[in-house]
Amino acid sequence: MKRTSILRMLCTGVAALVVVAAGVSVTLGLAQGPTVVEAAGFEPASTVPTTSSSTTSTTSSTTSTTAPPSQPAGPAGTLRRGDRGPEVLDLQRRLRTLGYWLGSLNDSFGPLTEQAVTAFQKVEGMAPDGVAGPATQAALSAADRPSTAAAGDLIEVDKERQVLFVVRSGKVAWALNVSTGTELPYRVGGRTELADTPVGRWTVAWAVDGVDVGELGALYRPRYFHADGIAVHGYHSVPAYPASHGCVRVTEAAMDWVWAENLMPVGSAVWVH
Numbered sequence: 001m002k003r004t005s006i007l008r009m010l011c012t013g014v015a016a017l018v019v020v021a022a023g024v025s026v027t028l029g030l031a032q033g034p035t036v037v038e039a040a041g042f043e044p045a046s047t048v049p050t051t052s053s054s055t056t057s058t059t060s061s062t063t064s065t066t067a068p069p070s071q072p073a074g075p076a077g078t079l080r081r082g083d084r085g086p087e088v089l090d091l092q093r094r095l096r097t098l099g100y101w102l103g104s105l106n107d108s109f110g111p112l113t114e115q116a117v118t119a120f121q122k123v124e125g126m127a128p129d130g131v132a133g134p135a136t137q138a139a140l141s142a143a144d145r146p147s148t149a150a151a152g153d154l155i156e157v158d159k160e161r162q163v164l165f166v167v168r169s170g171k172v173a174w175a176l177n178v179s180t181g182t183e184l185p186y187r188v189g190g191r192t193e194l195a196d197t198p199v200g201r202w203t204v205a206w207a208v209d210g211v212d213v214g215e216l217g218a219l220y221r222p223r224y225f226h227a228d229g230i231a232v233h234g235y236h237s238v239p240a241y242p243a244s245h246g247c248v249r250v251t252e253a254a255m256d257w258v259w260a261e262n263l264m265p266v267g268s269a270v271w272v273h
Helices: 086-097 111-123 134-142 254-262
Strands: 016-021 022-028 042-044 154-158 163-168 169-179 186-187 191-194 198-201 211-214 217-226 230-235 248-251 269-272
Touching: 086 111, 086 134, 111 134, 111 163, 111 169, 111 248, 111 254, 198 217, 217 254, 230 254, 248 254
Parallel strands: 154 269, 230 248
Antiparallel strands: 016 022, 042 186, 154 163, 163 169, 186 191, 198 269, 211 217, 217 230
C-alpha cells in the first residue's frame, strides 16, 4: 500500500511548543525534557491487544513522615524496575560493558535500565520482559557484545529483533531497544496508510532539534532518513514490540544522547533490515 509523503508535517526550531489536539492543549517545555504526546486525528484500523486490570487502594490508619524505602531485590536474585542496591549497579555495569546504553550508572533500576535489559533479551533471543531474572543474569554473565554485518559507521535498525545498533568501524558500539512500524494499515485524514518501516540503506536527510508535529502526533528531536517522513525519534512509550506508524522509536533520554553525541548527523548512513 502506498504511503504518502504527507505523513509528516514539520514544525522546526521550537524551544517550547503547544500541541493542540481534539480541543486539548498540551505544553511541551523542551529545556526540561518534555514527555511527547500523541496528537488526535487518526483512526487506527487495528490495535495491539491489551489487558486491563483494576486496582484497589486502601488507606492505612497510621501515617509516616518519611518516604517508603525503595523496593528490594526480588526473590532468587530477580531484579526489576523499582529495585535498588549494589546488585542493580553490578547489572548496569555488565550491560554497559556489553554495549547496552542505559544512561548514567547508579544503583536504581529505572526505565532506562529496563530498556537496556529488554534490548539484551531481544539480542539473545529471550522473552523481552525487561526483568533481569536468573536466566537473564546467567545469559549476561556469558554473553559477548552484539555483532553486526555492517561495515563502517552507521545506524543499524534490526526490525526482526526490534533493536538499534550504533555501529562504528564495523563494530557495535551501542545497542538500544526500539519499536518500529506495526506493518498494519491505519486510517488518518480520511485515507488508509501502511505503518511500515521501509527496509534498505538510507541517509539522514534532515533533523529537527525540538518537537516536530504532524498528522500522527509529536516526534521528539527526530532524525529523518526517508522521504516519507520516517525518522528515528524520541517517544514516551517504547514497548518491546512494533507499535509505531513507521518511525523508529527510542526513549526521549536516548534521543537526547543521540543529539549530544551527534550519532546521526545529516548525511550519515542508516541501514534498516
